[in-house]
Amino acid sequence: MGFKDELLEFTHAKIRFNEPMKRHTALGVGGKAKYFAEVDSLYGLNLLTTLAQKHRVKYKVIGNGTNVLVSDNGYEGIIICLKKLSDVFFKRDEVRAMAGANLDKLIKFTLDHRLTGLEALSGIPATVGGAVVMNAGAFGHNISDRITTVETLCGGKIKIYDKEDCKFSYRKSRFLGKKETVVSASFKLDGCERDAVMNNIKKYRERRKNVQPTGKSCGSVFKNPTKYSAGALIDKAGLKGYTLGGAKVSERHGNFILTDSRATASDVYALIQYIKEEIFNIFGVRLSEEVEYIGEF
Ligand SMILES: Cc1cc2nc3c(=O)[nH]c(=O)nc-3n(C[C@H](O)[C@H](O)[C@H](O)COP(=O)(O)OP(=O)(O)OC[C@H]3O[C@@H](n4cnc5c(N)ncnc54)[C@H](O)[C@@H]3O)c2cc1C
Structure with a gap:
């Protein structure tokens, strides 16, 4: 039996063929994934990854697609989206969130249970899995600050990592770019008045609104190099508003690239390369991408 037949017969997951990835990414660009699946259980996830490995089909796990650029040529394998694996619950005195849970859902849970510690992440449109892998953060706080353990699935086995073993650093963890899927994370939070948690959420959302452009x-796009702000360098280089095809450097924040309805992944990629080249030529600083590439560029 081939991969496609086994996929349809055994996985019970919702499988789509030749799925346009622009539907599943915040940039709204990119070609088609040969196979696309949304899973809502660890069982389903394990079945799909095992099957892909057995048939030597490439696979990539995504969350909310808010930090990925998928090639216009698409992806010659299976993209597995975890958004439906999204429970948030108590495990003893810790909060545990499954990888597909939206950060805002997790933060709402902490608000409802009068717990503080994650509010600075409010408004980051990520899943818990994506945020753990990227060690997402804002306003001096990172998701790793409150993590105690991370649970992963790899080669059919569940593994639990203590925080110290996750190798968290600036927008990085040991899981980034690896064939190990983050399936849940546990958080140790402090008790707090509900109003105080709510006020924190409002404060951070307001700050976000003040700096972040709207649009896709x-x-x-870039990590901040040591001692510099990537956005400030791009601004100083006069690149705000610079446009290539349907991709444009935001006028509001130099580190954001906005796409319009004509944009392609190649436009975004070409703009990223252009910015890197300019920043190196002008300041001698090498920018490196925070955004993750999927497929061939
Ligand atoms: C408007 C906007 C604002 C943003 N603001 C911030 C911000 O303030 N701070 C910040 O840090 N980021 C920010 N981001 C970027 C993005 O939200 C984060 O990087 C986030 O962590 C990505 O989560 P995701 O679920 O969308 O992951 P995806 O984009 O789906 O995936 C990102 C990477 O993680 C991998 N991955 C995803 N889930 C898993 C998993 N369960 N197991 C293994 N690998 C996995 C993917 O393969 C990919 O390599 C913002 C993005 C947008 C669009």
């Missing part, structure tokens, strides 16, 4: 983007 992947958030910050």
Whole structure:
């Protein structure tokens, strides 16, 4: 039996063929995934990854697609989206969130249970899995600050990592770019008045609104190099508003690229390369991408 037949017969997951990835990414660009599946259980996830490995079909796990640029040529394998694996619950005195849970759902849960510690992440449109892998953060706080353990699935086995073993650093963890899927994370939070948690959420959302442009983007395109702000360098280089095809450097925040309805992944990629080249020529600083590429560029 081939991969496609086994996929349809055994996985019970919702499988789509030749699925346009622009539907599943915040940038709204990119070609088609040969196979696309949304899973809502660990069982389903394990079945799909095992099957892909057995048939030597490439696979990639995504969350909310808010930090990925998918090639216009698409992806010659299976993209597995975890958004439906989204429970948030108590495990003893910790909060545990499954990888597909939206960060805002997790933060609402902490608000309802009068717990503080994650509010700075409010408004980041990520899933818990994507945020753990990227060690997402804002306003001096990172998701790793409150993590105790991360649970993964790899080669059919569940593994639990203590925080110290996750190798968290700036927008990075040991899981980034690896064939190990983050399936849940546990958080140790402090008790707090509900109003105080609510006020924190409002405060951070307001701050976000003041700096972040609206429109389709992947958030910050580049990591901040040591001692510099990528956005400030791009601004100083006069690149705000610079446009290539349907991709444009935001006038509001130099580290954001906005896409319009004509944009292609190649436009975004070419703009990223142009910015890197300009910043190196002008300041001698090498920018590196925070956004993750999927497929061939
Ligand atoms: C408007 C906007 C604002 C943003 N603001 C911020 C911000 O303030 N701070 C910040 O840090 N980021 C920000 N981002 C970027 C983005 O939201 C984060 O990087 C986030 O962590 C990505 O989560 P995701 O679920 O969308 O992951 P995806 O984009 O789906 O995936 C990102 C990477 O993680 C991998 N991955 C995803 N889930 C898993 C999993 N369960 N197991 C293994 N690998 C996985 C993917 O393969 C990919 O390599 C913003 C983005 C947007 C669009």
